[in-house]
Amino acid sequence: MKNVSGLGMAAIGLAVFAGACSSSGAGGRKVEITMKDGGCTPSSVAVRPGEKLNLLLKNESSSDAYEFEGIDGAKLEEVVVHQGKTLSVGYTVPSGSGTHKMKCYVPAGPSTIVELVAGSLSETASPARGATPAASSSPAASIGVDxxxxxxxxxxxxxxxxxxxxxxxxxxxxxxxxxxxxxxxxxxxxxxxxxxxxxxxxxxxxxxxxxxxxxxxxxxxxxxxxxxxxxxxxxxxxxxxxxxxxxxxxx
Ligand SMILES: [Cu+2]
The missing domain is CATH 2.60.40.420 (Cupredoxins -  blue copper proteins)
Incomplete structure (x- = not known):
């Protein structure tokens, strides 16, 4: 019995640890994005191709939950940052120079496009991250729709x-x-x-x-x-x- 409960505790500890780390940008360069009542700042950030970023999304608005996501091909899943909260999100800049757009917005409210501008200067030789085409929503089965x-x-x-x-x-x-x-x-x-x-x-x-x-x-x-x-x-x-x-x- 003792062994079993010991294992159980270890498993719980692991699960909590893994959960806490899953969406964090730990280890990347800190880039602060501040969400206020009128929109988000800054609207442009200079980054390096292949660079790992730790996007610190700080919601300092008075009441709104902000959403933050990659658009126009930038691969960043949407996250929601509630009023008064800060969320750490990891993002690896694709290799090559280019501009990667993030949309920082309140649905039907203020909206800011944050551009991560990757120059061609100090390009790293990091392997390209899975360059899969934008995931399109797969057609759901037509059964069970009311x-x-x-x-x-x-x-x-x-x-x-x-x-x-x-x-x-x-x-x-x-x-x-x-x-x-x-x-x-x-x-x-x-x-x-x-x-x-x-x-x-x-x-x-x-x-x-x-x-x-x-x-x-x-x-x-x-x-x-x-x-x-x-x-x-x-x-x-x-x-x-x-x-x-x-x-x-x-x-
Ligand atoms: Cu439209």
Missing amino acids: STVAVSLVEYSVTADKPSVSAGKIRFAATNVSKGQVHELAVLKPKADGGFENLGEVEDVEPGTSTSFDLELVPGAYTLACLIAAGESGSTVDHYKQGMHTDFTVK
């Missing part, structure tokens, strides 16, 4: 083929009917403080293409929105602010 909402995206409106559906597993099929502009579709839930929680989204929906994703939704009021920011995907304007959102109800 309803489907067809959503069309264009400059600058979001139109659903129905204003409401019943609660359950809902498929959002987004079609970008634009001739030349990339759009995205996010399902937002209004919060008590006036902000939004981003429940799920498809990004980088190319002109003339469709992508779908499924969400399990409870009854309530939602907003369907495109959150492309100025400086993202070739856009010079913030799509939400231009009117790319519509109300949606789950009954």
